[in-house]
Amino acid sequence: MTASDPYRSLRPPAHVAVALLALCLIAGAVAFVLEMNHYGVLSDLHRGVGLDPGDLSHADALTRSADVVRFGAFLAAATAFSCLVRARIATSRAWACRVCATHRHGRPVAGSSRS
């Protein structure tokens, strides 16, 4: 974007949001794999295979790990969605005024002859 565009800083930081959402996607996949393993351990227990306390704690650890990963994904998604706020502000302020050289962030630039 050119220097004549003073609203550059208002538009969404797409690369940050995309990176966070990519983390969210990966976290979703990891949580799915952990949950699948949990399901597998439960299946073994159900069939009477490996019925010992170690397997039960392993299943418990898997589902807790999946929960932690999900919480991380939630935080990443929440941060990424702050992008929506910036997009909304950019939409309303930057384009309400087409005199881009005289306004910045929706306010008149100091020293500008036009308000």
Place this chain on the structure above:
Amino acid sequence: MPGLRYASAWAAGGWFVPLLNLFRPKQVANDIWRASDPQLHSDGWHGRDVSPWLHWWWAFWVAGGVFGNQAAFAQMQADTVSEQFRASSLAMVADILFALGAAFAIAVVSVVTLRQEARAQAMSNAPALAPV
């Protein structure tokens, strides 16, 4: 852009109000999409179609939330192995839905940003209007 339905505060606040968080963020996103059209002037954008990317993103997000809540509830109530099976299955479905939602969110953010860049470029190239 005049005529946006919701204030900027709704872009954040819409996520936290129960029931409203099922549709308000999507409505804000719809407005952003429509008003970011690089081909449009300030009027006539309200009735424009919204990209299916937004619909899919929101559908997966809400569905993931519904299944996630069901999974958490089922997990808390699970006393038998078969109940744990059910909770685990729901959690796996929720994980898939959230991951798909994240993939569509990446597309939405990327495309909205491109549209805003293009619109800003078009605005800065357009002749200045009378002072406001």
